[in-house]
Amino acid sequence: MAYLPSFILSDESKERMTKIFSLSQTVAHYGWLPFVLYLGWAHTANRPNLFSLLSPLPSV
């Protein structure tokens, strides 16, 4: 955002956008694995319980 001249965006909104951007990055960063897990859970017919999905150890 810093490269935009100030007459397009005010400094305040630039700062806000930077904040939003970094926040969304954090959300995507930590939300990616749950998202992948959710996809797997939602698209499986028998809806396995969460533990068996999460656990990397071979389930019995």
Add this chain to the structure above:
Amino acid sequence: MIDYMQQVLRVFETCTGWNRDNSYENITATSENLLNFSIPEGLKCQISNSSTAHTFSTFELSNNTVINGSLAYLYCTGKGVGSSVSSSRTVQLQDAVETYRQIRPLYQNREARKGFEPCALWFGRMYYPSSTLEAMVVKRLSPETQLVAKCLSSLAHTSVLTLYWQRDSGKNFQEWVVSSNEALVGYRVLHNFVGSQSKLNTSLYNNSSLSLGAELWFGLLNTSPACSTTLRYCTHSANTGKPLTLTLSWNPLFGHVSSTYSVKTSSNATISTKFDFNLYSIESNLSFGCELWRRGASRAVPTENAFVQDAVRAPSAQKRPTDTKDMFYHLMAGSSNSQKLLDDLNVTFASSLHKINRERSIIQKFEKSLIDSNFTSVCRLSTSLRDKNLKVQWEGRYKGFLISAGTELANTPLDLPANMVDEPKTASFFKPAKFGVQLQFSM
């Protein structure tokens, strides 16, 4: 050793009819696998599981000066992926390790394209304790196109996003790559020449493929270009049916020429040599690598990995009843009305057709022997004249664990900076520069 997630990705590509070898990035994969195999560092343990037919997970612990861990989850759509991914107990060792890539001719890959449905793969891996995230999405958009997005997200450092757009029409392969790292932009192209050389051959049976590819790269931020062009020729030895691969790469920018020759001398031995030469600085390098496979007791009933065998056998199995006609379709493309001519030809070249059958049977016998043989371990050796190093690796299966252990002996330790002025460069004996063991278990 191929990671479990990488295996899943490869199975996904196979199931969706994507030919991994038909890309410029992997044009020298065979020699790379044999010469520059990666050696694990430290101790690494991987436990993997396929919780459902579409989800896979991996937990990894590595002890490389510090203890690191990672947790990876993968979800993919697409038929048959879950059933095709085999556990470490049952997987064929050829599929679990990076080895000689056998390039199939163009016409043999056509069948897999039928019945396409869009599918996708999501992958995420989080490293601890640094909480760096690797994310990847692979989307099959159409039978010929694929979009790959890879992202390395890190809260402390800069994140990198790389996008691949790939189009594989069988004959041609194109790829655009954009990476946020240094604003790198690249274009890769690979063209497969249809086996028209069979006309020059004494043998009419053509199992060879000739590919020519090129790549162009440009880093926008550092304004540094790179380009290269490569010719690859894969064929089978006419007498023994043993496959061999030749590549010739040339980097016109820096005058780098490298040629490789890899051959599977028998079903349990492969050798590869590589000769590098720089046209400008007249520097040269000769590398040599080989791998030796060890057979276990031959398996009684290959039921567990039926799919893998089927996938490999599928083309030949289908072709068997009408093989001669199939063979000539690729020579005279689109001649539906020339059935008569074909029959004439069949009569004319009856003797050569016998020859074809004989040659093919040799090749197929060799391939079958590879599939049927129950390999238990492989030993690799690689050395390079200029670098004066020796890499040794052992990979194998022990009680359901896939184990990879290797070491690199180098003349000068790698972690010392090479440009110390008063560095004594007369270390005459080899020192281990790298050593590592990797354990992998998957259900």
Add this chain to the structure above:
Amino acid sequence: MSFRFNKATFEDNSFNEQIREKLTHALNADSKSSTTGTQSNSANSSNSAATDEVKQETKAPKKLDILKSGIYVRKVNFPSIPQLEILDLDVSAQSKSLLKGICKISCKNAMLEITTEIEANLLLLYTNNGPAFTTPRLISNDSFTVPITMTFSQIELEAITNIFVKNTSVGISFNDVNLDFDFDCSIKLLQSSIEKRLKGSMETVFKDVLPSVIFSMSQRWFTHGEPNASPMDENASKQISSHSNAPRTILEDADLEDLSPATMLRLSTLVSSRQSLSLNPTAMNTLSAIPGCLERQNLHRFNSRVPALSNFYPTYYDNGVPDLKMLGRSTSHNTVLGGGYTQQHNALPQRVLDERSYDLKTIASVQSRIYERGSGDNTVLRRRKIKMGRSKKQQTPAPPSQPDSALDEPKHRDIATAESVSLEPIAVPTPELLHSPRLISAMPSVEPLVEKRPVLGEIPPLQWPGQAARSTTSARPPASKLNLLEEAHSLSRKRELQKLRSSLYSPMRNNKFYVTREMERPILEHKRLSFVGLAHGLKWGSEEVPPPPYGF
């Protein structure tokens, strides 16, 4: 206030060699630290994700190294001597800085040649450095090293610098830098871009790099002593090492309290005369322009007028002490003043005794004058007279022990005060038999190390003057040893002011700073402010007036 710019350093080739070594070292030290980072990165550039992740961790300062080998400085040539022109010098700046000056440095026709090897395939560096997960694999992307030679010829440097000398370090700021050079690169393709970059970075070099380097280097001089003593000086520095390492208390507050206000006043007068560079007292043929203060180089003339037996037969001192007339300031470098002085005992020359050309009356008058000067009160001078009947035993026991012991009293008092003024743990005043009432407030303590040895060596037994004279000659070797230090001698005097200032105003830990690089030689280390001559009341600067008696 003065310092020496040692031209000789630049005249022989050793200077060029020295610069070459230092440049090579400095350039490589820089690259070494930077490459350890990148090298370790590329070392673990295996495809495995764990190392990749580690790499991401270590990658933090993104620094790529295109250098494939060390930087070698092939040739350095400074054909002409760099010129240093002092435009302004302000000694009494603030209390914090000892010295502030403006200098003009100019250097002409210098030449510098650097060779190294660089990685031409930049993209390889970037892809090697990037995380393996997101970095696409490039085919036939091998490293391509190119040797590169850079020649800077006709370097002309002209700069105006501000120099601040502080208690702990030196600060230099470059104001008006004119740098011009011809640049020649072995790769013509890169020549223009490199030249552009070099010229662009010159500003930071002179603004940031050089001042900080000099600053840190000077800090080392101040705290850790001389970092690079040339082998020539090694012996000398070894000799003085015991002295220079331990911090010395030069003048304590308690000492200052002991000084009388008059003494302090004289000291400050002397100091201010130094600061204003009005060095009147060094003028020829005057003993002292400032009342009560005696300059070091006038000491001999002062000595010559002190009533002593040796002064009355100057013609007989042909070999013992150099001609006193010659002991001017201008000829100081072929005579050792301090050394000459210490050998000057209150005894008749050997030749006088041999030739029997002495006069008892003269001796007696000298002795009485000594006594008068020493003791202020009018006690009657008692003299033991020994009649020598036979001619054989006519060697006069002229300096009798009796009055001498009486003289000891005031003399020791004098010396006690003198010690407090002198800026050195001085050689202990030797209780010789042949006491001369040296009525000088400060001991000339040049070369205490060399000097001490003969003095302490002869813990004097009762000696006849003849023997004493012989011991004088036997003490010559140390004096000739001093000649070795002659070069440094004049410098020591020039530094006196600084020493005094620092001793008076600031507890400088180790007086290791000299104005120019060439001047700080370890050989000078033990030289101190020689003395401050103090006298009371009388002005004895003219030739005729004999030195005044000393007192409070």
